[in-house]
Amino acid sequence: MDKDNKEKISLGEENQFVTFMIGSETYGVEVLKVKEILGMTDITHVPNSLSFMRGVINLRGAVVPVVDMRLKFQLQEKEYDTFTVIIIVEVRERLIGMIVDTVSDVASIPVSTIQNTPHFTSKIETDFIKGIGQIESLLVIILDVDKILNHEEFKKIEEDKTA
Amino acid sequence: MSESGIIEIFQNEAREILDNIENDLVVLEETKSSEVVNRLFRYYHTLKGSSGIAGFTSISEFTHSLESCLDLVRSGKISITEDLISILLQSTDWIRGTLFEGGIGEKYDTIKNDIFTRLEVIRSGEALPVSVVADKIRYYRIKAAFAENIFEFGIDPLIVMEDLFESGEVVENFVDRRKLSMLSKLDPEKCYFSWRVVVKTAKSIDKIKEVFLFVLDNNEIIIEDITSEYVENLDEKRGEKKLGDILVNKGIVTERELEDVLNEQQKENKKIGEIIVEKGFATPKDLNTALGIQDDIKKKIESNTVRVDTMKLDNLMNLLGEIVIGQASLNRISEALDEEQGYRLKNALYGLDRITREFQEQIMSIRMIPIGPTFDQFKRFVRDMSKQIGKDIRLDINGKDTELDKTVIERISDPLKHMIRNSIDHGIETSEERMNCGKDSQSVISLNAYHQEGSVFIEIKDDGRGLNYEKIRAKAIAKNIISKDDEVSEEKLKSFIFLPAFSTSDSVSDLSGRGVGMDVVKSNIDALRGTIEIDSIKGKGTTVRIKLPLTLAIIDGMLFRVGNSTYIVPLLSIVESIQPKKDDVKTIKGKGEVVLVRGEYVSLIRLYDFFSTSADHTNPWESLLIIVETNGERLALMIDDLIGQQQIVIKSLDSYITQSSAISGATILGDGSVALIIDIHGLMSGLKNEKVIE
Numbered sequence: 001m002d003k004d005n006k007e008k009i010s011l012g013e014e015n016q017f018v019t020f021m022i023g024s025e026t027y028g029v030e031v032l033k034v035k036e037i038l039g040m041t042d043i044t045h046v047p048n049s050l051s052f053m054r055g056v057i058n059l060r061g062a063v064v065p066v067v068d069m070r071l072k073f074q075l076q077e078k079e080y081d082t083f084t085v086i087i088i089v090e091v092r093e094r095l096i097g098m099i100v101d102t103v104s105d106v107a108s109i110p111v112s113t114i115q116n117t118p119h120f121t122s123k124i125e126t127d128f129i130k131g132i133g134q135i136e137s138l139l140v141i142i143l144d145v146d147k148i149l150n151h152e153e154f155k156k157i158e159e160d161k162t163a
Numbered sequence: 164m165s166e167s168g169i170i171e172i173f174q175n176e177a178r179e180i181l182d183n184i185e186n187d188l189v190v191l192e193e194t195k196s197s198e199v200v201n202r203l204f205r206y207y208h209t210l211k212g213s214s215g216i217a218g219f220t221s222i223s224e225f226t227h228s229l230e231s232c233l234d235l236v237r238s239g240k241i242s243i244t245e246d247l248i249s250i251l252l253q254s255t256d257w258i259r260g261t262l263f264e265g266g267i268g269e270k271y272d273t274i275k276n277d278i279f280t281r282l283e284v285i286r287s288g289e290a291l292p293v294s295v296v297a298d299k300i301r302y303y304r305i306k307a308a309f310a311e312n313i314f315e316f317g318i319d320p321l322i323v324m325e326d327l328f329e330s331g332e333v334v335e336n337f338v339d340r341r342k343l344s345m346l347s348k349l350d351p352e353k354c355y356f357s358w359r360v361v362v363k364t365a366k367s368i369d370k371i372k373e374v375f376l377f378v379l380d381n382n383e384i385i386i387e388d389i390t391s392e393y394v395e396n397l398d399e400k401r402g403e404k405k406l407g408d409i410l411v412n413k414g415i416v417t418e419r420e421l422e423d424v425l426n427e428q429q430k431e432n433k434k435i436g437e438i439i440v441e442k443g444f445a446t447p448k449d450l451n452t453a454l455g456i457q458d459d460i461k462k463k464i465e466s467n468t469v470r471v472d473t474m475k476l477d478n479l480m481n482l483l484g485e486i487v488i489g490q491a492s493l494n495r496i497s498e499a500l501d502e503e504q505g506y507r508l509k510n511a512l513y514g515l516d517r518i519t520r521e522f523q524e525q526i527m528s529i530r531m532i533p534i535g536p537t538f539d540q541f542k543r544f545v546r547d548m549s550k551q552i553g554k555d556i557r558l559d560i561n562g563k564d565t566e567l568d569k570t571v572i573e574r575i576s577d578p579l580k581h582m583i584r585n586s587i588d589h590g591i592e593t594s595e596e597r598m599n600c601g602k603d604s605q606s607v608i609s610l611n612a613y614h615q616e617g618s619v620f621i622e623i624k625d626d627g628r629g630l631n632y633e634k635i636r637a638k639a640i641a642k643n644i645i646s647k648d649d650e651v652s653e654e655k656l657k658s659f660i661f662l663p664a665f666s667t668s669d670s671v672s673d674l675s676g677r678g679v680g681m682d683v684v685k686s687n688i689d690a691l692r693g694t695i696e697i698d699s700i701k702g703k704g705t706t707v708r709i710k711l712p713l714t715l716a717i718i719d720g721m722l723f724r725v726g727n728s729t730y731i732v733p734l735l736s737i738v739e740s741i742q743p744k745k746d747d748v749k750t751i752k753g754k755g756e757v758v759l760v761r762g763e764y765v766s767l768i769r770l771y772d773f774f775s776t777s778a779d780h781t782n783p784w785e786s787l788l789i790i791v792e793t794n795g796e797r798l799a800l801m802i803d804d805l806i807g808q809q810q811i812v813i814k815s816l817d818s819y820i821t822q823s824s825a826i827s828g829a830t831i832l833g834d835g836s837v838a839l840i841i842d843i844h845g846l847m848s849g850l851k852n853e854k855v856i857e
Contacts, residue, residue: 044728044829044839047774047823047825047839048826049821058835058837
């Protein structure tokens with residue numbers, strides 16, 4: 001309950017978002033959630049992991065899991081190139097990397113232009129789409145990084161914490 | 164200092180004091196020793212004072228009435244009964260509740276009132292004059308240095324001393340023989356000895372003086388009443404003391420005897436205590452008192468410590484981990500350098516490696532704490548439970564000083580508790596049953612901890628009825644784990660105990676509950692990278708042995724390559740590595756591949772297959788096999804190449820990253836890449852589960 005309120009407050013008048021591209025779409029995540037942006041690096045594959053989990057990387061001594069957003073969004077896989085980046089975000093005090101096609105900008109999006117997620121067909125997970133904002137004529141899909149991992153996976157994190 | 168700071172400090176202190184009180188209460192019930200009463204009295208007193216300062220007035224008032232109750236015990240006005248101990252134990256619960264859970268509200272008031280009423284009953288009840296704690300016990304220290312010419316006055320100092328010894332219990336007895344000269348110069352008409360004696364007695368100081376009435380004037384006799392300081396000032400000056408010294412000091416064993424014993428010990432590698440008793444120099448009882456003193460002295464020394472936030476220790480450990488990683492990357496660079504420079508760098512690194520290892524040991528030793536307090540907390544638990552269930556059980560504790568990593572200790576406590584509960588509930592028979600089997604009606608559960616082979620072992624042993632294999636078998640059949648006609652070894656039957664929801668207890672008691680248990684214990688121990696095994700002899704008892712690693716953070720690992728990936732196996736699990744002959748590899752229908760290793764068939768795991776990656780070779784006879792072992796079972800892992808051994812800093816992986824039990828964590832290699840650590844135990848149990856599912 002509290003958490004929801006806070007989220008609303010943080011979406012004040014105007015918020016800053018890191019925007020990036022996956023395919024031809026532009027996405028955004030709140031700038032405060034982003035820890036850093038890395039170029040592509042060696043990824044160690046982990047067996048028996050979630051389908052969209054690429055593996056783990058070494059982030060200055062910390063082992064951080066990375067998620068391929070193309071796999072997460074069920075898009076066609078694309079070979080990694082010099083533009084491919086890993087955006088490290090913080091989810092519930094843990095770091096997770098998102099592999100995206102290219103990073104674009106840090107942009108301010110007025111809250112008033114952000115609309116709630118329209119109901120897509122149920123085929124696509126909409127949980128982690130917070131809303132859709134607008135920068136001039138460009139539509140930006142705003143992601144809720146807290147929900148990169150779905151409910152089940154989260155429960156696991158929480159269990160780990162209490163364990 | 165802020166107020167919350169004070170409260171926190173007080174809470175920490177109180178937690179310790181309450182633990183001590185609980186232990187001592189249980190000890191008091193057994194021994195009824197006045198020393199323990201005094202110690203308890205001091206604990207309550209400290210608690211009263213500190214709680215007042217920290218603003219917990221209700222606790223302060225509460226402990227005040229407990230303190231006055233104990234005062235009555237001390238003066239022998241009330242005797243130590245089971246009832247009294249129960250009330251006092253309950254009162255510690257109340258204090259705990261008030262301190263850590265707020266403790267306001269009716270529930271706590273009711274408990275408090277209940278405690279007070281029961282205390283009042285005891286207090287007003289039969290004021291037993293026959294009490295174990297005698298009236299006004301005093302301690303006197305007597306220094307008696309007799310004049311050399313004392314015999315000329317017709318006085319035998321020995322008779323005087325014997326008189327003294329009869330006036331009470333001699334707690335300490337030291338004879339100063341330094342003045343004694345060589346035999347050739349010895350004048351038999353002179354007295355060379357002086358005594359230093361501490362006597363525990365109910366008599367007044369005047370009575371003691373009477374003993375020395377005739378010698379007071381011409382000899383140096385000093386008699387002091389040291390009751391107030393005696394128990395506290397155990398021996399802070401001398402620091403840690405050896406058992407032998409204590410015995411000599413107490414006058415139980417002479418110096419010459421001790422020398423004998425020490426010589427013997429060098430030959431036979433036995434404990435000093437054992438030899439002393441064997442030789443008849445001291446009774447086991449004497450030995451126990453001396454051991455008690457040794458313990459107390461140790462405690463004194465241990466209290467000379469600094470409290471450090473564990474976060475700081477964790478940070479230190481993490482930093483050390485980074486250093487180890489940095490070192491590994493320097494090592495890689497040294498390989499790329501030309502021979503001479505590479506050699507020099509390697510040499511320097513070798514030195515550095517030694518230091519970091521030592522550094523690591525030191526940090527580790529800070530994190531290591533003795534298991535004693537964890538064991539001690541079970542004293543009350545066993546007492547309460549055995550009272551509740553009506554069995555007579557004694558808890559024996561050994562190896563209190565064995566040190567373990569703090570995290571391990573924190574996580575081992577619950578499993579231990581569970582297994583003790585199992586022993587009490589299922590393992591140990593009722594007193595009647597025991598009598599019928601010709602056993603002692605009191606049963607013993609013993610906890611033991613010791614170091615061996617670079618690991619820590621913890622044993623929980625009971626002298627109960629042992630595992631009932633028929634029952635386990637019947638249960639396994641009922642659960643469709645085995646079929647009626649299967650021949651199943653006892654070894655195998657034992658392993659079923661660790662399966663989820665597998666309980667053989669007929670009745671569900673509120674103590675052990677139903678079935679949930681040993682599987683949880685096992686998974687807890689697995690998480691600590693430990694193993695657990697059960698030995699059981701029917702009618703004689705059960706021993707559960709837990710083997711735990713000394714540390715959780717850094718291991719020695721073997722690096723190897725499969726395709727493009729590097730993996731690590733803990734060095735301890737590796738038996739050997741071999742290149743098999745083509746003929747030695749066989750496929751068993753439906754059960755996979757096996758390979759003949761030294762006359763024994765071992766399951767072959769193609770790691771590239773298991774991890775769904777690629778490999779250089781797909782024929783086992785072209786690649787390498789490493790033979791690994793856990794719990795006495797072997798596996799052959801098929802790999803491409805061995806890279807070498809290295810210290811590995813374990814970084815845990817969140818469980819959502821992989822569901823595979825074969826991966827216990829990851830580490831960062833010298834080149835900055837991440838390598839996965841294979842947990843042989845997990846790999847093996849993963850394979851077994853697969854088979855069960857099939």
